[in-house]
Amino acid sequence: MKKIISLAPGRTCLFGDHQDYLGLPVIACAIDRDIRLTAVQNSTSVFNLNMVDINETRIIKIDETFPELKPRDYFASSLRVLRRYGCIPNIGYDINISGNIPINSGTSSSSALLLAWINFLIEAYGVNEEVTPEFISKIGYLSEVVEHGEPGGMMDHYSIGVGNVVYINTVNPFAVTVIGKELNGLVTGVSGVPKETIGLIGELKNNALLSIDLVKQNDKSFDLNTAEIEDLKKYSNFLPDRLIPYFEAAVKNHHYTKLALKEFQKASLDLKKIGELMNGHHAVLRDLLKITVPRIDAMINASLKAGAYGAKIVGSGGGGSIVAIAEPGKESQVAEAMLAAGAVAAYAVNVDPGARIV
Structure with missing residues (x-):
């Protein structure tokens, strides 16, 4: 059975908190605390999700289209978004999710989980686009902010998806630039x-x-x-x-x-x-x-x-x-x-x- 391990780090904002939703730039970096998603293919038509750290489980049918979204259900919204890009699940997986990013702490545990999930789905089923860190980040932003109509920006998704220390220009021309791969003393x-x-x-x-x-x-x-x-x-x-x-x-x-x-x-x-x-x-x-x-x-x-x-x-x-x-x-x-x-x-x-x- 196929096995996929998808890892996504947390992030810290260095400069630009409460700026990206105003069209202003941000400097942020991914940090080495992460969410790890381990998926093993099964012979069913469901995702069996086991969220170890919060002692929760969930079953999602692989053909579920989610015509209505529950608030903050990013598993569902990302499946819905990815279908538009040709990512069509055709076999189920048993999935364990764990991590060492503190929950509800401001270091983006929820966005890290989302990016780990998106990366797994793309690896498992493919998409009709070139898969780049920027593309994965874009899907994260669409799934969390746009699809749910939430007020946040794109800093979390692009800093986690692209990694390193990044400068995110949030207005046209939109660009994410790696400005460093090390920042000691954090x-x-x-x-x-x-x-x-x-x-x-x-x-x-x-x-x-x-x-x-x-x-x-x-x-x-x-x-x-x-x-x-x-x-x-x-x-x-x-x-x-x-x-x-x-x-x-x-x-x-x-x-x-x-x-x-x-x-x-x-x-x-x-x-x-x-x-x-x-x-x-x-x-x-x-x-x-x-x-x-x-x-x-x-x-x-x-x-x-x-x-x-x-x-x-x-x-x-x-x-x-x-x-x-x-x-x-x-x-x-x-x-x-x-x-x-x-x-x-x-x-x-x-x-x-x-x-x-x-």
Whole structure:
């Protein structure tokens, strides 16, 4: 019986949280925590899914077309999307799924599971397209965000699918560029406070888009991609007080992402400079978008006191994880400081090459 092992890593956002759904760029990297899907062909017409870590099972008929989707059912939506690309299941599989990405932590366990599932389906049944990391990432984005009408962006899918450290330009011409294959000194800390993704992203996205639209109504030449911090005072005059923080956050976060890209493009990477920019980015997320919680703040502060060059919250916020960057060799002392500040887990991570069949 045919056996397929599909692996997909988690990811961490370095610069550009809450930016990709605004058409702004992101710098992210895949990290070596992963979801592993092991599928063995059977003689039935069903997928027998065994999700080991959460002690759940599911049976899906291979010919199910899912005319209606249940919320967040990415197994179903990806099957539906892939059928449009000629991926037609014709034999069943017994599938075990396990992983070491903390669930609901801001490091994209759900998107990693989705990409591992998509990669397995393509490997098992094929598609009518050239299979590239970008194609797999695109199917992930269509399946999770577009098919379900969710408010998120494409950072998770492309950083996991392409792997390495990537710069994702989310507007025309859309492009994903690998800007690094190593980034030493990374430490992840898991707060244990469950993050709130869909509602929080929806609120932040709507307020940011509303503020941008109001500025455009008053200044037809306005372009968020070229806006600079020096322009904020002028544009803020067009906005009610409650929307100013969302607009300011969009401009400032883009500013830090642009500066970080310049650093990544240099011949040698200055980790201290990357850390300083990370701190600036986190201040925007904390003070303007207000997506941190007390335990996250305590973990950030402890990381910096322990010698980290920089640290920030990761993902949608309201809980979840942080990422810190430290001098290589000092990762363990930063992780210990995170744990002392209340983290339920903390560990050094390395850059991962991305979703793959192993």
